[in-house]
Every structure is written in C-alpha cells, then in structure tokens.
Amino acid sequence: MSQTNISVIIPTLNAGTMINDLLTCLEHQSRVPDEIIVVDSSSDDHTRDFVREHPQVRLLVIDRKDFNHGGTRDMALRQSTGEFVLFLTQDALPKDFGYIASILEPFADEHVGLVYGRQIPKADAHAAESLVRSYTYGPQSFTVTLQDIEWMGIRAFRASDVCAAYRRSAYLQVGGFEDPVLTNEDMFIAARLLHAGWHVVYEAKAEVIHSHNFTWKQQFKRNYIQGVEIERHRDILGDAPLTGEGLSMVGYTVRHLFRQGRILEIVRFIIDCGFRYVGNRKGKNDAKRKS
Template sequence: MASPEPSGLSQARVKLIVPTYNGGAVWKACAQSIADAVAASFAHIEVLVVDSSSADDTVGVAAAHGFAVHNVDPATFDHGGTRNLAAGIGPAPDILVFMTQDAVFDAPLALDALLHAFDDQAVAVAYGRQLPHRDANPLAAHARLFNYPAQSYVAGAADRATRGIKAVFASNSFAAYRYTVFLELGGFPEKSIVSEDMYLAARAALAGHKIAYVAAAAVRHSHNYSPTEEFRRYFDIGVFHHDEAWISQAFGGAGGEGKRFILSELRYLARNAPLWVPRACLHNALKIIGYKLGKQYPMLPHAWRRRLSMHKRYWAP
C-alpha cells in the first residue's frame, strides 16, 4: 500500500544529479535504485547524469534507465564547479538533489523522505542517512554509524554552541538544496578540493536558513579505504579547512569531533572486531598527520601537494 502523499510534493519539480566516471557494478545498482525511487515518488523528478568520459558502460546504463546524460571533459571536473554546471542545465527546479554513483537507495521511498524536509520553509539543505555497504569492513561500518545516527534533526547557526561544526555538516552523496537559496548563495565554490556540501550548508546557516538531517532517507554508501587513502583524503580535508577557515571560525573546529570519533571507534571495535584495533590506530594516526599537513599546505612545494592529495587533478595548473 502506497504511503500518503507528503504535503505539496506532487507540485515539486526536482532535478536529481549524479556525477559519474566508470561507475561499474555499483553504479548499475545505484541507477536501478534511482529508477525505482523516481517511479515511487510523488514529485516530478528529472535525472541528469554528468559523465566524465567513462570508458565502461556507465553512460549506457544511464540511457537504459531513461536518464539524461551530459558529458564533460574529465580534465575540467571539479566537485563544486561541475555540480554548478549541472544545476544550470534545463528548466529550473524547486529542489536540487545530488547523489554519487556509489550510493544506493536503501528503499525507494527514501527519496521522498528527503524531499519532505522542504515542507519546512526554513530548511534550505537536507541530507540523508548513509548506511554501510554490505561489504563494508568494520572501520567503514563504524564511520557510517557514528556520522549518520538514527535520529533526525534540524539545525542552524543558533545550534553552533551545542552541535559545533556538525551543525553545518552535509554530504552530496545524498543531499538536496532549495533551488532559490542555492541561487541566492551562488551555489558551490567553483573550485573545491572536497566538502563543497559543507561550504554551502555553512553559508546557508549564516544566512538564516536551516539544515535538516533526515534519518529516514537512507542510502548505502561507504568506502573500505586503505591507510594511504585515508591519509590522502584527510590531507584534502585539511586543505579545505585552510582555504575556508571562516567555517571553523564561525562553527568551531573538528578537533573535538575527532576525539569523540576515535573513542567511539575503539569501543565499537572492542565489541565487534577487536583484531581491527591496531589497523584503526594506524588509520587514525595517518588521518591526523594528513589533516595537519593539509592545513599547512601553502608551506609545501607544489609537487608535494599533488603527491599527498587524493584529488590530484585539483592541483593541475
């Protein structure tokens, strides 16, 4: 039996955007889950795939599901700029939804659950819960459980004292934006190494809008990172926080949250996977080193910045 229609959702025009590049098997699962969610939705949804010249059947999978495809040169891809480009293609929507090619809806109605957050006119940004993939290792599983709890909330600038930087957390692996506010704030930064989602959420909060975390809107999305990949990822996060220092100045730094994460992870592993504790210690040490180096990246030679980074194209001249 279908769920009752969320208020106003049948009038909503939604553009769902997915950047892709050689998506492989997980993209096939993602695309099928998107098609199922669109079929189950009360909203009018257009799906746009922005593909960076994939060499596999990524575009064919998108076309088979009836998704529109826009091709971009992989050398020009940027986390913020490419999403801004996609947002401007076609008719203006009421709501923009962004997903990544490796996020799979846990249930078709997860999409409408996220869209329903915009019934609250104060909400400008909403993001869903991320559950670990079925093959997630214990470190990846804990990271999802820690960062994406079972309780929903709505936060804004007034919550910085209690939530700190988490008040403006968001993830474009599954997030949505009120289009009028997206335009008002100028969208994502045109060049961003990572965290374009947090950038826009923080700007929205400072402009008086709210960010909603919707636990009922769940996707499966996780990564079994190697220790080296964790280092590179946190180097890039450090670069972002250096360049966008205003976010930590307005909402607090990530240090307290990092300590909470490590303690939570150790408790989780002690109960569920004690043999992973040494691996967790290695990962966390490399995260801290990577982050601190990233925050000091202007002191590093340009060649070293690129060498230490996960997103190497960001450093191209």
C-alpha cells in the same frame, strides 16, 4: 510538494558496475523525479552505454580534467529545472523506494534550505567503517540553525552530497557551490546557508547504502585535501577545531570494537586514524604557508 519539480543529479566516473541499479531504483521511487541528470567525466568503461539504456535520463559528458566537486555540480544544477535538486554519488544506492519522498519531507518547512540523508554501510564494510558510519549518521533526525553553531562547532556544518537535497532558491541565494573546490563543497555551502538564516536538516529516514574501505594511503590523501580546503575556508567555518569531534568518533569506535573483541581491528583503526590525522595536519599547514 507532490506538484513540485524534482531533479536528481549524479556525477559519474567509470560507474558501469553500479549506475544501472541506481537509475533503476530512482525510476521506481514512490516519488519519481521529474528529471535525472548524469554528468559523466569521460568514463572509459560502459557507463554512458548503461545510462543511454534509460531514455528519460539526460546525459552530460565533460572532459575528465574539467571535473570539479563544486563547479561540476553547480553547472549541472543550473541546467536542471527542479525547485528541489537532489545529489547522489554513483556508489550511493537508496535503501528503499521511499528515499526521495523521505529526503523531501523536511522541505515542508519553508526555512529549510538543505537536507542530507543517512548512510548505511555496505555488507562488505570493515567493522570500524561500519561503526564510523553509525556514529556520523545516527538514527535520529535533527535540524541545525544559525543559533546552533556556537555549541555544535564544526558539526553544525556537517552535510554530504553523497545523498543531499537543496532548495533551489536557497542554493542560488548563497551563490551555489564554489568553483573550483577540491572537496567538502557540501560543508561549505551548509555553512553559508546557516549564516544566511536557512536551516539544515539531517533526515535519518532518507537512507542510502554507502561506505568505503579506504587504504591508509587513500585516507592520507583524502584527509590532506580536506585539510587544505578546511583551512582555506576558515572565514566561514570559524575557529571550531576538528580534533574534538575526531576524538569523540575514535572513542566511540574503539569502545564498540573492544566490546566485540576485535583487537586486531582496533589496531588497524588506530593506524588508520594516524594517517587521517597526519594527512589533515599536513594539508592544513601547506594551505597556511600558501595563504
């Protein structure tokens, strides 16, 4: 693995407050990447200026209207050289200098096509957000194969390009990310990889600091888009319902908030979940009507 080319790709938009720390962290990893590519969607802050302070980083600039979660990442990957290609979002900071080495470790198994890492909440994360992250990204690593889809359902396809790594040959074999796709490009390619016989690994040792304190309006919009795309991709996701996994997450979060005595946070979280649910259902129904 040490002799293998490693590429890191980071899409950015107005990342001036965080991109320098992220690039510096990557440049000091125990396994330094062979190339780092930043794809900037015509930021109107100082993002590109900060990137240019790192001369080894390759900067690609696209028009903001041309950004696409699948197409933009696919374009950058096809311009990269690494046998293994790592994606990070601009607001995901590796927790330590061993992040790259950790996320590459599972690729020692030649059947592994995709590895994604653990997301640790930021210090300012709401209590509920911290619990949701701990539920979704636990401390135990695991491997998912085609045979696991039957019992895991939709959870088998969980993956996140917040911090993920792909084996180039596997990625290209299944056709890469779709273009266009509004969101969840990582989930859909995970499904295609599994159906093609590749393994997907959650590597808990590969940790990044990442979380969001979304408003209710943002949650509605985010889950509406997810509902649209998930409904459009029922052919590869199957009929596994999302509600079962969602209810399990809600129960976990509410129980822990109750033990912490955070009653007002429970109320806020339940309302938040309502916006998620309504947004997802509306997106799903709108996609059905248009199909």
